[in-house]
Amino acid sequence: MPNNIATVLSRQDTWRGRSQRLPRRAITTGHNNLDLLLQGGWPISALTELIPQQPGIGELSLLLPTLKYYADNNQLCVWLDPPYQPYAPRLVSADIALDKLLVVRSKNHAEWLWAAEQSIRSGALLLAWTKQPPPRYADLRKLQLAAADSGNAAFLFSVPSALSAPSPAALRLELKGIEFNQLLLTVRKQRGVASGACLQLSLGEANTQRTNLALLPADRHRTYPIQQLNN
Amino acid sequence: MLKSDRKSARPDIWLYLHFPLLPLETLLPQVPTEQVQKPIAIINQQKNIQRVLCCNTQAAAWGIESNLSISTALALCPELEVLPRQVEQEQQLLQQLALVAYSFSPVVILNNSEVWLEISGCQQLFKGYDALLQELENRLRYQSITAVNGIGQNPVVAKLLCGSEFETQLPDQTEIQRRLFNTELNLLETNRKQQQSFKQLGLNTVGDLLALPRSALSRRFDSELMLTIAQLNNEKPFVAPRFQPANTFRDLIQNPQGIFNKESLLFPMKMLLQRLCQYLMARQCYCREIEWHFEPLIGQSQQMQIQLSGSQNNWSTLLMLSRLQLERLELPRSIEQIILHADQFIEAPMGVFNLDLFDNQQTTQQSCELIDSLNARLGIDALSQPILNQDYLPEQASTLAIPGKHSSTAFNQKLDEKSDEKQKAPQPLWLLTDPALVQMRNQQLYWRQPLTIISxxxxLCGNWWQAEQQRDYYLACDSKGARYWLFRETSSQRWFVHGLFS
Incomplete structure (x- = not known):
């Protein structure tokens, strides 16, 4: 329990009657429209829960600017139990220093929770993917409190079934892919704002260019029948 | 070799440290707590007679004193606890005490069981000699060591002036001279014959001896005494090797009763780590790795290695990491001996003394601490870092490695320049470790859902020197907007999913 009044007042979630509210601290998401929707960007000192409808719709590319910001600041980015292996060439082309990324695999729920809390409290950016069974409310609250104390952003990727359960996260975003390269974000919970706001986000230009197979460099070491290449 | 008569403006100040209860204090930590309050005496074997070397205050109250034979001592106090002297452990403790002295002055002499230190250069650092002496006394008391000291202008005088308690006020030159002249001659280390001739000559104090003309003395006494007199007068140097901390650190704590649970291991571990940090401070270096050995009375000992991603000289961090790793360790039932070993050190990095306000030293330190604690709790297999290799096949271009072992920054830049030249096809963020086979359903690609090719x-060709691979990579998408990285193997014409764009 913090006994120092200055520590209490410096916290973001302390409300003071007379004075104006402290400016909301946030870091930019890298997308202007999203920054507007989220009132400045991803909240820091808070847990953000992202709920993609299914993996692969662009939920991770949303965080690339944030990852780069933290890596440039010489802070570690911990990926806790990612569903697949991160692909290094893509991260390098986004200018993210690879030695600032740390992939952590936990063996059980206790380890998962411990590693998540430890990472948040040590000033690292946490990207955590939930495991089955989903973490309990009390566990997530632990992470939210850790984030509030540390002053860092923390991201949690949940499965769609988590939407029906309550969450202590300061921000909950549901992510849906509508069509190719189009992402629909729905705010499910945000402090001080009614939920339900939507935003359609385009993820870069769609490259639908097709290359003629015959124009590609052929393998010099083995010959293939032409009709096989063209079918 | 050290010569005490160095040419310097300041006169030397030598401090002699004597530990009268060292044999007892070496063994006290191993005595069970309920027996510490009982009379204890340490005995030494001398020519078939066991004599008391030293004893605690409880035993002294019974009239036990040093040089009593063991039978007399037991007759005086029947419940006396008698322990044999452990010379080897005493020497280890002395090394530790020399390290303590070494943290006060760079000039330390450790000779048998005697410790000297020269403190004339350390006045400013400790803000005065009295503060230095006070601090030294506190440090020795913290180690629960009884020490007495003597102060003089050279090591021989300091030893001769050693009193019966620890002096924390520095006497001035005339005071030292006065004390020296009043010292009784029987404290001088000489043989009995010479002591007799002192008596015959009517010499009682050192002052009496030094007042006599040197030529008269040299006719009467041997060269050894003449050397001592010359050393007392600062005419000949006192030559002894200078103390240097050992190159590796190894220390142990024994517990003959055995330790049965992990919680009670922590206290001896903390003591050992504090000693390690004292050693690191003295050598001005940081350790990269420490190793614990837990040895039971019978059976196989258990080891535990703690590797640090950064460098450390802070015992509380090391204790925290050891504790985390200890939780995963299967220990023998009862542990009798705990050994701490460290031999990988690095010089203190320059950055530590960097006073730049905007330096990101602190975040690096934090990251290293996080990696270490995750490592200690989850094990080394749980952590990895993506690295980039110079290869065309995606699964070989991007691999996972143990954190901190690989530096890929130089290579990153090279790749950046290359990618600027040519607009590359989009790359996914996720890679499937094993490409998943895609089915064909109704002339359509199907993996979890029907897929359509976008671009x-x-x-990509690679690995032609062993199993040749030629793949055509496509970007595909399903009805819900998820994007996949597919490839078709040219040789087998089969489709695989290799990544997700996310």
Missing amino acids: GPER
Whole structure:
């Protein structure tokens, strides 16, 4: 329990009657429209829960600017139990220093929770993917409190079934892919704002260019029948 | 070799440290707590007679004193606890005490069981000699060591002036001279014959001896005494090797009763780590790795290695890491001996003394601490870092490695320049460790859902020297907007999912 009044007042979630509210601290998401929707960007000192409808719709590319910001600041980015292996060439082309990324695999729920809390409290950016069974409310609250104390952003990727359960996260975003390269974000919970706001986000230009197979460099070491290449 | 008569403006100040209860204090930590309050005496074997070397205050109250034979001592106090002297452990403790002295002055002499230190250069650092002496006394008391000291202008005088308690006020030159002249001659280390001739000559104090003309003395006494007199007068140097901390650190704590649970291991571990940090401070270096050995009375000992991603000289961090790793360790039932070993050190990095306000030293330190604690709790297999290799096949271009072992920054830049030259096809963020086979259903690609190809292909060839691979990579998408990285193997014409764009 913090006994120092200055520590209490410096916290973001302390409300003071007379004075104006402290400016909301946030870091930019890298997308202007999203920054507007989220009132400045991803909240820091808070847990953000992202709920993609299914993996692969662009939920991770949303965080690339944030990852780069933290890596440039010489802070570690911990990926806790990612569903697949991160692909290094893509991260390098986004200018993210690879030695600032740390992939952590936990063996059980206790380890998962411990590693998540430890990472948040040590000033690292946490990207955590939930495991089955989903973490309990009390566990997530632990992470939210850790984030509030540390002053860092923390991201949690949940499965769609988590939407029906309550969450202590300061921000909950549901992510849906509508069509190719189009992402629909729905705010499910945000402090001080009614939920339900939507935003359609385009993820870069769609490259639908097709290359003629015959124009590609052929393998010099083995010959293939032409009709096989063209079918 | 050290000569005490160095040419310097300041006169030397030598401090002699004597530990009268060292044999007892070496063994006290191993005595069970309920027996510490009982009379204890340490005995020494001398020519078939066991004599008391030293004893605690409880035993002294019974009239036990040093040089009593063991039978007399037991007759005086029947419940006396008698322990044999452990010379080897005493020497280890002395090394530790020399390290303590070494943290006060760079000039330390450790000779048998005697410790000297020269403190004339350390006045400013400790803000005065009295503060230095006070601090030294506190440090020795913290180690629960009884020490007495003597102060003089050279080591021989300091030893001769050693009193019966620890002096924390520095006497001035005339005071030292006065004390020296009043010292009784029987404290001088000489043989009995010479002591007799002192008596015959009517010499009682050192002052009496030094007042006599030197030529008269040299006729009467041997060269050894003449050397001592010359050393007392600062005419000949006192020569002894200078103390240097050992190159590796190894220390142990024994517990003959055995330790049965992990919680009670922590206290001796903390003591050992504090000693390690004292050693690191003295050598001005940081350790990269420490090793614990837990040895039971019978059976196989258990080891535990703690590797640090950064460098450390802070015992509380090391204790925290050891504790985390200890939780995962299967220990023998009862542990009798705990050994701490460290031999990988690095010089203190320059950055530590960097006073730049905007330096990101602190975040690096934090990251290293996080990696270490995750490592200690989850094990080394749980952590990895993506690294980039110079290869065309995606699964070989991007691999996972143990954190901190690989530096890929130089290579990153090279790749950046290359990618500027040519607009590359989009790359996914996720890679499937094993490409998943895609089915064909109704002339459509199907993996979890029906897939449609958006763009491509990009042809990648590689590994031609063993199993040749030629793949055409496509970007595909399903009805819900998820994007996949597919490839078709040219040789087998089969489709695989290799990544997700996310």
